[in-house]
Amino acid sequence: MSEHLFGGEQTPNQDSGEDVKKDFKGLLGSVRKFLSELLEIRTNTDAAATKESIIADIPFKGHTSWILICSIFIASIGLNANSTAVVIGAMLISPLMGPILGMGLSLAINDIDTLRRSLKNFTVMVVLSVITAFLFFYLFPLRDESSELLARTKPDIRDVLIAFFGGLSLVIARAKKGTIASVIFGVAIATALMPPLCTVGFGLAIGKLEYAWGAMYLFIINTMFIGLATFLVIKFLRFPMVRYANSQRRRLIARVASITGIAVMIPAGFTFYQVFQESLFKKQAQEFLKDTIEVYQFNESGRYVDNLTKIEFVDDGTSLIELVCMGDELIPENIINTWRVQKNEFSRLKDADFRVLQGGRDDSEEKFNYVSELYEKNKVELLNKDEQIRLLEEEVASLTKNAGKQIPFKNISDEAKANYENIVGLGFSYQIQTDFNKLDTVPVFEVKWKEGIQKNQKEADTKKMVAWLKLRLQDSTLVVKKVE
Structure with missing residues (x-):
């Protein structure tokens, strides 16, 4: 009796609580085992073959050099044609990926020769x-600043993550x-x-160093983060x-490899931070524009x-937000101050410089460039509209012609009932x-006469x-048909 009263035996609630704990631990163990089997990659890794294949892609001579030159020409033509x-x-x-993987591998395994x-x-x-691309664009007569080219001049946080x-x-x-x-091909395209x-x-061929530096x-971002x-x-x-x-020598090489690895990781981290800060700045700038000028x-x-x-x-400098408005109407200064x-x-x-160029104070060259860009963008649409207008005009002319023939x-x-x-x-x-030889629209009358006549x-x-x-309607082309 006393043992029962003072907990000498476990109650049903205690038993169920321990069973729940055991079931929960079993569930966690099953999930852990499932995830380890799902994500584990070490057991299916061939270290020797991987090292051998990466090292085999490093040399640059003979066939590889010509493949690189051809790929440069193809890329340059594609960028020039905006294709x-x-x-x-x-x-x-392109064989550029080989040496980058070689650098990452050699730093990881202390292989100074590789x-x-x-x-x-x-x-x-x-x-x-760079020399091949420079010669192509310098000698080729068509050097338009296509969207494919300009897209490679301003990297952002997405380029870091992709690399x-x-x-x-x-x-x-x-x-x-x-x-x-398929993964290798996909990465070649993505990076x-x-x-x-x-x-x-x-950029070097047309003398715009800002394009060259941005590209x-x-x-450099792609190279560093692929290597990392x-x-x-x-x-x-x-x-x-x-x-x-x-x-x-082993200790010396290990130190050199470690220092080199750190030297690569530090600028990579700095680059990531800088690009991330720029992305945050542009995001807030877009939100600011959405709340102000876009609703004005x-x-x-x-x-x-x-x-x-x-x-x-501009990192550690004065960033800029500059708006351009066209037309004679000026935005009041009190609105701009707001x-x-x-x-x-x-x-x-907070520290960014904010400017509004409007009315006669904006750059006429920028106006011309904008109108030209707008026309090129909408050229196909304009041609389609011209065709639609032509068809509508023909339809209106046809309807007008027929309107004159309305009966x-x-x-x-x-x-007719009174006369016949x-x-x-x-x-x-x-x-x-x-x-x-020609088409014509003819008015046709169908007459039904009494049976028996x-x-x-x-x-x-x-x-x-x-x-x-014909006399009544002044139309000699009309036709009368009998309905039997």
Whole structure:
């Protein structure tokens, strides 16, 4: 009795509570096991084959050099022609990825010889690519600033993420037993190493160094983050380190590799931070514009030109938000001052310079460029509208012509009933006829006569009705048909 009262035996509630805990732990264990089997990649990794294949792609001579030159020409032509498909083809055949993977691998396994070869071949590839692109754009007569080219001059946070995750997927695919070729092709397209180098050559050829620097910055971002992803994956997969007979040399090389790896990771981290800050600035700037100028109502001929809006981020400097408005109507200064106050409510826009170019104070060249760009963008639509207008004009002309032939059918039918006692029905319609030289629209009357009247009488009445209708309607083309 006392044992029962003071908890000597477990109650049913205690039993059920422990069962729930056991079931929960079992569930967690099952989920953990499932996830480990789903995401585990070490067991299916072929370290030796992966290392061998990456090192085999590093050399740059003979066939590889000609493939690079051809891919540069293809990419340059595609960028010049604004053809995305051609640019994608150039990315697929470009051999630039080999030395970048070699650098990441060598840093991860302390292979100083492979690192040296990778750096040398990578430098030669980059220099040759830029020179080839420069010569193409310098000598080629057509050098339009296409959207494909300009898209490679201003990298943002998305380019960083694409390069990093593209590098991760590429190394994971290369490390798997039985390499996944589709992943390699996909990463070549996504990371787009070749187009930025072509854009560098384009910028140098036309003398716009800001284009060249922006494109080279994008290429450096891609290179650093692909190499960083390679380094991290190789470390995670625990590839065996290169061993040296001399212990002192082994320690020295390990330190050099570690320092080099850190030296790459620090600018990569700094680049990520800088690009991330720029993305946040532009996001707040877009929100600011959405709350101000985009909802402002012009009363007369004013217009906000969003295509000419400048949003420039300057790290540790004065960033810029510049609006352009066209037309004679000016935005009042008190409204602009109110916008400046609203701008300061955004944390990243407080120190940015805010300008509004409007009316006669804006740049006439920018106006011309905007109108030209707008016309080119809408050229096809304008041509389609011209064709529609032409068809509508032809239709209106046809309707106007037919309107002159409109038949007062009610009056005609009443007069026919009064003049012809044998008529019992009258129909009318327009019929299109041709002699294969021209088309014409002919008014056609269908007459139904009483049954039982003689054939001669019917023909005489029909002939008389044709003469009367032609005279009555002043139309010699009309036709009268008998309905039997």
